Amino acid sequence: MWVSIGLIVAVLFVALFLKYVFGTSGPNPFDIDTREPPKPVQLDKKERNKVLKQGFLASRVPQDLDAIVIGSGIGGLSIAVLLAKVGKKVLVLEQHDRAGGCCHTFSEKGFEFDIGIHYIGNLEENGMFCCIVDQLTNGQLQWEPLENPYDRVVLGPPENRRVYPIYSGENRFTQELKKCFPGEEKAIDEFMRLVKKCGHNVWMVVLLKLLPSPVAKFLAYTGLANRLSYFFSYGSRSLAEVVNSLTENKDLRAVLCYIFGTYGNPPKEASFSMHSLLLCHYLPGAWYPKGGASQIAYNMIPIIEKAGGAVLVRASVNRILLNAANEAIGVSVMKGQEEVHVHAPIVISNAGIFNTYQQLLPKEVQMKAAIQKQLSMLKHGEAGLSIFLGLNGTKDELGLKADNYWLFCENNLDELLNGYVTGEREESVKSLPLLFVASPSAKDPTWEQRMPGKSTMTVVSFAPYSWFEEWKDEKVKNRGVDYKELKATIINSVLEVVTQNFPKIKDRIEYMDAGTPITNQHYLAASKGEIYGADHGTSRFTAEVCATIRPQTPIKNLFLTGMYLVSCGFAGAIAGAMVCGSAILNRNLYMDVSVLRKKLKHANSKKVQ
Numbered sequence: 001m002w003v004s005i006g007l008i009v010a011v012l013f014v015a016l017f018l019k020y021v022f023g024t025s026g027p028n029p030f031d032i033d034t035r036e037p038p039k040p041v042q043l044d045k046k047e048r049n050k051v052l053k054q055g056f057l058a059s060r061v062p063q064d065l066d067a068i069v070i071g072s073g074i075g076g077l078s079i080a081v082l083l084a085k086v087g088k089k090v091l092v093l094e095q096h097d098r099a100g101g102c103c104h105t106f107s108e109k110g111f112e113f114d115i116g117i118h119y120i121g122n123l124e125e126n127g128m129f130c131c132i133v134d135q136l137t138n139g140q141l142q143w144e145p146l147e148n149p150y151d152r153v154v155l156g157p158p159e160n161r162r163v164y165p166i167y168s169g170e171n172r173f174t175q176e177l178k179k180c181f182p183g184e185e186k187a188i189d190e191f192m193r194l195v196k197k198c199g200h201n202v203w204m205v206v207l208l209k210l211l212p213s214p215v216a217k218f219l220a221y222t223g224l225a226n227r228l229s230y231f232f233s234y235g236s237r238s239l240a241e242v243v244n245s246l247t248e249n250k251d252l253r254a255v256l257c258y259i260f261g262t263y264g265n266p267p268k269e270a271s272f273s274m275h276s277l278l279l280c281h282y283l284p285g286a287w288y289p290k291g292g293a294s295q296i297a298y299n300m301i302p303i304i305e306k307a308g309g310a311v312l313v314r315a316s317v318n319r320i321l322l323n324a325a326n327e328a329i330g331v332s333v334m335k336g337q338e339e340v341h342v343h344a345p346i347v348i349s350n351a352g353i354f355n356t357y358q359q360l361l362p363k364e365v366q367m368k369a370a371i372q373k374q375l376s377m378l379k380h381g382e383a384g385l386s387i388f389l390g391l392n393g394t395k396d397e398l399g400l401k402a403d404n405y406w407l408f409c410e411n412n413l414d415e416l417l418n419g420y421v422t423g424e425r426e427e428s429v430k431s432l433p434l435l436f437v438a439s440p441s442a443k444d445p446t447w448e449q450r451m452p453g454k455s456t457m458t459v460v461s462f463a464p465y466s467w468f469e470e471w472k473d474e475k476v477k478n479r480g481v482d483y484k485e486l487k488a489t490i491i492n493s494v495l496e497v498v499t500q501n502f503p504k505i506k507d508r509i510e511y512m513d514a515g516t517p518i519t520n521q522h523y524l525a526a527s528k529g530e531i532y533g534a535d536h537g538t539s540r541f542t543a544e545v546c547a548t549i550r551p552q553t554p555i556k557n558l559f560l561t562g563m564y565l566v567s568c569g570f571a572g573a574i575a576g577a578m579v580c581g582s583a584i585l586n587r588n589l590y591m592d593v594s595v596l597r598k599k600l601k602h603a604n605s606k607k608v609q
């Protein structure tokens with residue numbers, strides 16, 4: 001009897017699996033290739049602002065909305081475009097005064113800075129991700145490759161500085177590492193073998209979010225998911241544990257771990273699978289959007305508008321409206337002291353899980369066991385510092401290139417970071433352990449045309465939210481003398497290190513300012529100043545967590561999109577939108593893209609003949 005029950009369960013399971021993996025019940029946003037020949041990059045800021053800065057007015061809200069999206073980050077815009085492509089009328093509401101979230105830009109003293117887009121991987125032509133991005137932007141966003149090497153890891157103090165270049169290309173990456181670390185060939189090969197095994201297995205995370213919840217939970221809680229995917233079996237192992245077992249060489253250990261800065265957890269806390277995902281992301285290369293990060297939202301908003309939707313800014317959603325049965329029916333937007341209510345059958349939140357559950361839902365609903373369970377599974381991620389420098393001089397004059405520097409003052413990354421965050425604030429900020437340094441202007445081929453004779457440099461680092469929390473309620477740009485002093489200390493310590501590495505910028509600094517965790521809180525609505533949303537440590541990448549944090553929420557008609565679902569990053573937030581779109585449209589959008597991609601490849605090869 002058990003055998004037959006087992007068989008029935010297996011058949012049911014396969015049937016459900018097929019239905020959800022190949023399910024095609026809703027309309028398909030990837031049905032046709034919507035790319036158009038790229039128009040010239042919009043260089044006029046005023047023209048871009050007409051699209052990016054449309055303020056919220058009740059009169060601008062379209063009638064008969066199909067969905068409301070809270071937040072205009074890439075995760076919010078992507079789900080809005082996916083729905084617009086199947087004819088849905090979507091309203092995107094953004095609390096800041098411009099659209100884009102981490103992809104927004106700001107200008108000061110004639111310099112334009114972007115926030116959260118330094119380099120994006122996996123954009124190789126005909127690749128799956130490139131196909132998704134092309135369709136989301138109707139082929140209007142153009143990408144400029146970075147130099148190869150695209151990253152440089154710099155270890156040690158000025159008098160004993162070691163520089164390790166990081167190259168893209170699967171073979172090149174390892175070959176060049178081996179050149180830097182003779183005798184470590186075996187460790188490097190084994191590291192790459194594990195990285196590829198885990199990184200290429202990320203589909204399992206996506207699958208757990210696409211499958212019906214009971215099936216996903218069955219796979220997770222029986223341990224089947226772990227057996228089926230290296231991503232999970234290595235997800236809960238720390239990066240330090242894996243790397244330390246491969247080599248004793250301290251510099252090599254640091255070089256294999258440096259890219260943790262793109263998701264936030266130092267090696268002892270980092271998930272080996274998350275790390276693998278990032279390394280695999282950049283293996284095919286690294287790119288930057290031509291014209292800067294504001295081009296992203298600028299090229300997506302018209303697609304939403306064409307379907308009758310709108311993207312409105314200065315629209316802070318203060319709560320999600322629920323009916324008597326606790327189902328989402330719309331949102332409330334604060335307009336001065338008044339609430340404006342906007343209704344739609346679906347509400348999608350790009351605001352992150354903490355904001356959405358803890359700020360936008362009534363207390364008694366927050367207490368629901370299913371919501372508390374999800375909240376207990378995630379932690380707030382690392383908070384961040386950004387330093388913006390405006391420079392007098394062209395990239396050639398200043399020796400700036402389209403690449404990134406990762407500067408660490410020592411090679412023992414875990415102790416370094418731990419000493420920093422547990423130290424006394426005033427002392428710690430005098431020497432930041434890790435600096436990411438890049439020149440966005442040098443990456444953008446349109447820059448010389450837009451801002452001739454000038455350059456920019458951006459530095460990113462981490463800092464605990466608690467160091468800045470005391471000023472969070474002070475008025476932005478006027479938070480008092482102590483806050484200003486702390487910022488000045490940070491800027492000075494950053495400048496000291498940066499000018500050692502880029503001596504030509506020394507007397508050329510025309511503008512400088514620093515953003516802190518409370519700056520992120522203000523402009524990005526990052527709940528605790530996070531750079532990358534929820535923590536990406538080992539506890540997040542278990543099958544149980546991946547099966548539980550889904551686009552569907554315990555509240556009917558309320559969905560999640562963006563970086564809290566799959567992972568952070570431009571690509572991670574788009575993956576969040578893809579699983580969200582799959583849930584809403586009741587079809588597997590990844591299957592749809594791969595069908596389209598095959599069609600295009602086929603058409604291309606015919607053209608060539």
Ligand SMILES: Cc1cc2nc3c(=O)[nH]c(=O)nc-3n(C[C@H](O)[C@H](O)[C@H](O)COP(=O)(O)OP(=O)(O)OC[C@H]3O[C@@H](n4cnc5c(N)ncnc54)[C@H](O)[C@@H]3O)c2cc1C
Binds near residue numbers: 074096316352355523
């Ligand atoms: C300094 C920095 C550097 C980075 N560098 C890179 C990089 O080089 N490459 C890369 O791939 N990724 C990078 N990232 C990460 C990447 O930018 C993000 O992970 C990704 O863009 C997140 O997209 P999202 O849509 O999920 O969230 P967000 O972009 O954060 O969007 C959320 C939006 O919701 C809005 N919102 C929140 N609450 C409300 C509310 N109540 N009402 C209305 N609106 C609300 C916010 O204002 C925000 O605009 C970087 C991030 C930072 C901060």
Ligand SMILES: *[C@@H]1O[C@H](CO)[C@@H](O)[C@H](O)[C@H]1NC(C)=O
Binds near residue numbers: 392393510
């Ligand atoms: C920029 O540098 C040039 C010299 O290279 C100088 O003539 C000019 O005044 C500088 N501009 C500013 C705004 O400092």
